Amino acid sequence: MSQSLVVTVTFRWTDRKRIAVGALGVVYALAALAVARVPIGTSYAARSGAAGALVVVAGLCLIVGGLVVTSVEPTRRLGDLAVLAGLAWFGPVWEGWLAGPPVVRSLGMLVSVFTFALLANLILAYPTGGVRSRPERSFVNAVYAEALLVAIGLALFRDPFFDLACWANCTDNVFLVWSVPGLARAIVLGDRWFTVAVATALVVSVAWRLASGSGSAARALVPIVAPTVMLAGAIWGRAVALERTPVEDPSDPVFFATFVLGCVGVIVLALAVVWAAARSRLHHRAVARIVTDLREVPAPGSVEAALARAVGDPELRIAYWLPALGRFVDASGAPLAEPAESPGRSVTTLAREERRVAVVSHLATLPDLERELGSAFRLGLENERLQAEALAHLVELRASRARIVETGDAERRRLERDLHDGAQQRLLALSYDIRLAQTAAEEDGDTKAASLLREALDRSHEALGELRELAHGIYPAILAEAGLGPALETLADSAPIPVEVAARAAGAGRCSPAAEAAAYLAGVEGIRDAGGRGASFVTLSVTVADGWLVITVEDDGSERVSPHVALADRFGAAGGELILEPRRIRGEVPCA
């Protein structure tokens, strides 16, 4: 994560340092309060005790809250920014210290310039602590650069004595090199409207991130909405008021209102930063504890569910990498696209012994998963990957079994066609020739030849009948052309025992060839088996409902002994199931 131009703090916090800085911060804030109030200085904090308290509370919220946040790894950078913003926050108080040394007042003036830049950075870096997109990073850099230029310009050219709009500090600037009142005025005005533009951009940016982020990413941004709007409101209000009254006046109700709004905004912002850190901390704990959620033999997807629950990110997804198949799958073995980063969401690759096991797509604010996840969780993850691999292979196997059966059916259908259009047609034509020869022999009075030809004709007639039955047995053309109902009726026409086909079958819509073939074979097999068990009748019923084709074959014979393995395989290959009862077969298969 690359940092912004100006603030690249790589300070190593320890608890001792935090306590020390915290104590110093409190002293610093109280000193600022004292400076503002005794004797009365020229700042908003000086206006009343309540105003002073508001300034101190807001500044301390940033400093103390920031220090707390520095202890939570993923949001540590937010804490750094908050502490710095809190220190700069008291700048105007030092500037307005009437009895203070000129150097302190001059420094106070310069430090104040950076407060807004730091707050803007904080808002854009929320909630992860990093500014992720390139345009946003450039934007933050530009804001810091502007603040730096303004500070330098004011230091070198602003002579407070000649500043017509001065109110807080009209006497001291120890850095002054060349008094150019016009330039100083231009810098102040330029800075004011630049700040207004930045504040507007911040509101737009937060709104855009809210609208474009996924559900849980957007939810993580909610705490920043109110402080952003309040700070922007304070900046707009002050700019508009200054247009009306060029000299700022804390006792003016409009100016004072913008001051209060800004303070409250800062307090809420500090709370939002602490909230983001607390959330992250909570997730961190939950991830470490996650193993207790995984039972001994977890169902597919329970690792993902446990992690999602632990970190409060319902959109969290785990994609397992299967090197043998060269693709990602979910826990059930179904293929997935490779997870990619999106606004507010990151991906983390989890490896085991340098082998990629899974890729997790999660909220960008989550702790560093690669480091946080315990070894027991990794074992669960590896286990689920193996399970997913087995399931993926199972899916492949099912598809290949279905293909084998479909190929077999297509081949049988082709054979039936070949018989019909080939052997049957030729035998038919041959019979016609024999018939013509027989007529010719009769006309010639050759009775011996005529009777021989008649015999030949009878035999070819028998052969035609047998060939027709053979072709029908290989594949009943009526099944493909007219459907299951007519095919089962034809089956019933020539069955050795009474077969009733339920009326629903005739009206049943068409299903896939594999489903219809399975159901038809259940009819064939059911009738044959019922006959073998001494049944006096068979009832076939076919229904198509909710995308399933269901055939039942019932009879009144003795109890079934055959397991009908081949038929069960048929239904299995078509993605269905065969349920055997003593006198009933129920075959269910997806219609499509």
Added chain:
Amino acid sequence: MRVVVADDSMLTREGIVRLLRDAGIEVVAEAEDADALLRHVGSARPDVAIVDIRMPPTHTDEGLVAVRAIRADHPEVGALLLSQYVEPSYAMRLLEEQPERVGYLLKDRVLDIAVVVDALRRIADGETVIDSTIVSRLLGRRRRADPVGRLTEREREVLGLIAEGMSNKAIAARLFVTERTVEAHVTQIFQKLELPESADQHRRVLAVLAFLRAT
């Protein structure tokens, strides 16, 4: 009697044509697919078109579709479907779509050319013809509660001839009895089978076939 013969197999078609010509039927045109058949029917105006049920391009039900077109465009032209399938469903679908001037015969029935010639004449006279193999398969179907079993031998014979599409007059001629006797049998049969007796001879064929299939 003038006919057009349509069959995509040249060997079969030639055999049929020669047998028909031997029997004194005038074959005015031959076709090897449905398009040619419709063209020939339009130009030659035969009494009956003899049509193979399975023709190019899909080899499924082109014949049935062609018969529908012929009957729609030329109501005076009859149609005889030839098939290798003992499939009552096809015969019933034909009758549902075209209740008169049509027939469904198995291709090996052509060997008994007299049956074919008789069928052609009956079709030209406006009757329907269903192959006796199909009818006997339906009559022989095993039934749990068998209403057909309540019929006498003679009544079963008459029922079969009705299913084959014969008129009372034709049945009387076949059985060497008077038409009045046949009418009495028909009344008995329809009562025993609890079928509404239809005055329309074409409708009663389909009614009987559907009855035989459904019970």
